[in-house]
Amino acid sequence: MKKVLIVGAGFSGAVIANTLANTGNYLIDVVDERNHIGGNCHTERDPLTNVMVHKYGPHIFHTSNEKVWKYINLFGVFKPFINRVKSIYKGQVYSMPINLHTINQFYGKSFGPSEAKRWIESQGDSTINDPKTFEEQAKKFVGEKLYKAFFYGYTKKQWGTEPQNLPASILKRLPVRFNYDDNYYNDTYQGIPKDGYTAIIQKMLDHPNVKISLGYRFLGEKEDVGEYHHVFYTGPIDAYFSFRYGRLGYRTVYFKEYRADGDYQGNAVINFADEEIPYTRVHEHKHFTPWENHSETIYFEEYSKETESSDIPYYPKRLEIDMNILKLYESEVTNLNKVTFLGRLATYRYLDMHHIIEEALDSAEKFLELDSHK
Ligand SMILES: Cc1cc2nc3c(=O)[nH]c(=O)nc-3n(C[C@H](O)[C@H](O)[C@H](O)COP(=O)(O)OP(=O)(O)OC[C@H]3O[C@@H](n4cnc5c(N)ncnc54)[C@H](O)[C@@H]3O)c2cc1C
Missing domain, CATH: 3.40.50.720 (NAD(P)-binding Rossmann-like Domain)
Known part of the structure; x- marks a missing residue:
């Protein structure tokens, strides 16, 4: 052999x-x-x-x-498991990825799908024809306000740089849905x-x-x-x-671990979009197994930073x-x-x-x- x-x-x-x-x-x-x-x-x-x-x-x-x-x-x-992520921005909880619920809540409206589409188009920066940076791409797609709320702080924390220094390719498609679908992934099969x-x-x-x-x-x-x-x-x-x-450049993440009684945040993943909050998201792992019963909980704050030689390389830059x-x-x-x-x-x-x-x-x-x- x-x-x-x-x-x-x-x-x-x-x-x-x-x-x-x-x-x-x-x-x-x-x-x-x-x-x-x-x-x-x-x-x-x-x-x-x-x-x-x-x-x-x-x-x-x-x-x-x-x-x-x-x-x-x-x-x-x-x-079966459907990932339904929330995002907290300035004390409000929003549905992710940006969908009709997010748009209506953010702007205090009750748009239907086509009204919301027209509205988002009207918000997009039409002066940007050929977006080169992440910031330009996001502003072109969703406009200044949604960009500032859901992309700016989060992306800056994740990549450790201003989004204007990141390539437009990170945000390839329009990151918005004009219905109430809050399933994070578009794939046919999903599970844990x-x-x-x-x-x-x-x-x-x-x-x-x-x-x-x-x-x-x-x-x-x-x-x-x-x-x-x-x-x-x-x-x-x-x-x-x-x-x-x-060395090839990577971003790494590290976690601060906490335990509590009961349920801490009521969801598996919550993003924190404000720039001032140092972590990017909190994950509470018992929500990944909703078929199990646990009276206590364990959750993690996730922080992003540059990779040093002793760190685990996570995201290739x-x-x-x-x-x-x-x-x-x-x-x-x-x-x-x-x-x-x-x-x-x-x-x-x-x-x-x-x-x-x-x-x-x-x-x-x-x-x-x-x-x-x-
Ligand atoms: C934060 C995070 C979240 C993610 N979430 C998802 C998700 O939700 N869904 C999804 O589909 N994917 C997700 N991924 C991607 C997923 O982690 C990868 O697809 C997967 O781990 C890659 O498998 P791999 O075997 O290539 O690499 P790894 O899992 O990294 O395995 C490589 C192994 O090689 C070992 N190794 C390295 N060098 C040496 C050496 N010199 N000698 C001996 N051993 C060595 C390491 O210890 C490691 O165990 C996520 C990734 C990250 C960073």
């Missing part, structure tokens, strides 16, 4: 491990520097409240890709795994040909991988090459300077014929779980096809 090494036990690594193991032709070592599997989707029960906590921030599974949905459902039970994401990933890795080593830090190009037929690497691309062209550095690393990758780079960190992209799973399934399929000719 051929030996394969997989670096990282998140969804990327687990999908590869599962697909290769099922062929019966590979012996697979999965290593992760953390002391748990699951990567950033890791969930575990809080010992004090027994609430299932998403340790690296709230994760809602959503996809319109039927193949991915069927695949993920092989590994656990998904309970009954027993958490780590149980799903555990099931993917549960195979006699898969060996997992936790607390193992892979050293990138410095590591001797001579015994392996192939390596799948899901860690940061710049770390693999010991940062020799510099992908500024011009980063993209130039990325090109240098990518050209090195093309010289490595027995290492596949995949996942959010190795490709330096923000990817949802369903994208990750789709790409990992494709990557495994391509690898197996090529390997069958060797």
